[in-house]
Amino acid sequence: MSDTVAETMLPETMTAIAIPVPGGPEALVPETRPVPRPRAGEVLVKVAAAGVNRPDVVQRQGNYPPPKGASDIPGLEIAGTVVAVGEGAEAVAVGDAVAALVSGGGYAEYCVAEISSTLPVPRGLTLTEAAALPETFFTVWSNVFDRGGLKPGESFLVHGGTSGIGTTAIQLARAFGATVFATAGSPDKCAAIEKLGAHRAINYRTEDFPEVIKAETGGRGVNVILDMIAGDYVEKNWKAAAVEGRIVQIATLGGRSTVDFTRLMLKRLVHTGSTLRAREAPFKAAIAAALKDKVWPLVEAGTVRPLIDSTFPLAQAAAAHARMESSAHIGKIVLIVG
Structure with a gap:
């Protein structure tokens, strides 16, 4: 029996950025992967944009393996549209625009996120801007x-x-x-x-x-x-x-x-x-609740905004990593996915 309670028509495969062999930015390689399906307590997001973070670079270098059970695809924050909802994740609906902290899998056309680490996109922000929020x-x-x-x-x-x-x-x-x-x-x-x-x-x-x-x-x-x-x-x-x-x-x-x-x-x-990636869901859920209550209103008021340095298409993830490693950036680097 499927844990998915609602979904749109989904393709079988997607493009994702993999790391076949650890190394420099060139180690990031587009691959065809199966589209994941959400389990109980999860949603599936059609990714519009994914933030690039220093831990992604360390993972690409082979020094930061994903936690047990997490996707081997890099990427810790996404924004996009919900396309499938798992059992117990009905706080959002298919079609909702969300931003999510994930334990991996963000550099892809579709990504699963725990509902407890998923937040609505603040009013007034684009999906590209929203993708720059969760990890930081x-x-x-x-x-x-x-x-x-x-x-x-x-x-x-x-x-x-x-x-x-x-x-x-x-x-x-x-x-x-x-x-x-x-x-x-x-x-x-x-x-x-x-x-x-x-x-x-x-x-x-x-x-x-x-x-x-x-x-x-x-x-x-x-x-x-x-x-x-x-x-x-x-x-x-x-x-x-x-x-x-x-x-x-x-x-x-x-x-x-x-x-x-x-x-x-x-x-x-x-x-x-502290580290964040491997922390348990209730810990991340408490942070998400605090952000929604205390910080999202500041974002919507324009008091606090994500600062975007540059954007790159998903296929140019290697160039995005090179930009990060140059330390020339001011603000966030974001991959545009769809």
């Missing part, structure tokens, strides 16, 4: 506001300020009443950061960010730091943090760290971290 907004909300506990009136520093995570974190932190600092590697990127609402952009190539933070905060430091670098940034973050500050680690692009814990103890810091 889920990540920022979970790590900056839930785990990091950022409160109105506090100060916040995010590294990689022009990345998808960075541009989202800057806007959300500012919208919720924080003073925002962010790092980037060029004058143009620093200008873009301040245009988004950062109080001060810091060029990490020419400035020492702990010293800038010290000067800008009267020696107090910042309350919350969102970091995806690690490496030698760990001790620098501890130096830039305020007493009882919170540092949240979401990636280690700078490699491993060797640290002296003295500053951590003297300042009574909390240094925590």
Whole structure:
């Protein structure tokens, strides 16, 4: 007996981007795959656009395998139209426009999503813009506001300020009443950061960010730091943090760290971290509910918007990855699927 309770007429096959052998951007190869069918608690989305994220690059390189049971097709966020609804997923209907966080499968014409991680497309956004929301907004909300506990009136520093995570974190932190600092590697990127609402952009190539933070905060430091670098940034973050500050680690692009814990103890810091992809459905559902209640109204009001750097057709996924690895982008890179 099928778990699908409603669907449109669906094709048997679709085009998807696969990774036959890990490697550089050229490892992304179009393939013909069967169209998946939703199980109980899932919906099938005809994908209009899919966001490109750093974890996709790491998966392509062979260093971030999908969780057990997830699709081997890369892609963690999509937007499109519901074409089939599984049992227990009747909160949406065939024909609804949605954006969804997925554990894989986004680089394809059709993708299955859990209903608990599926949200309506905010009013006023295109499907391309909506595809730039789920991965970064889920990540920022979970790590900056839930785990990091950022409160109105506090100060916040995010590294990689022009990345998808960075541009989202800057806007959300500012919208919720924080003073925002962010790092980037060029004058143009620093200008873009301040245009988004950062109080001060810091060029990490020419400035020492702990010293800038010290000067800008009267020696107090910042309350919350969102970091995806690690490496030698760990001790620098501890130096830039305020007493009882919170540092949240979401990636280690700078490699491993060797640290002296003295500053951590003297300042009574909390240094925590998390990953999102493999977390259980109820955890993601709680984030989705918070976003719908507290953030989607800000998106619909235009207070917070996804910043799109560039778009590429699905067949040019390799070029999209090359763009991401160049670090020249400001904002999100999106694949246009259908």
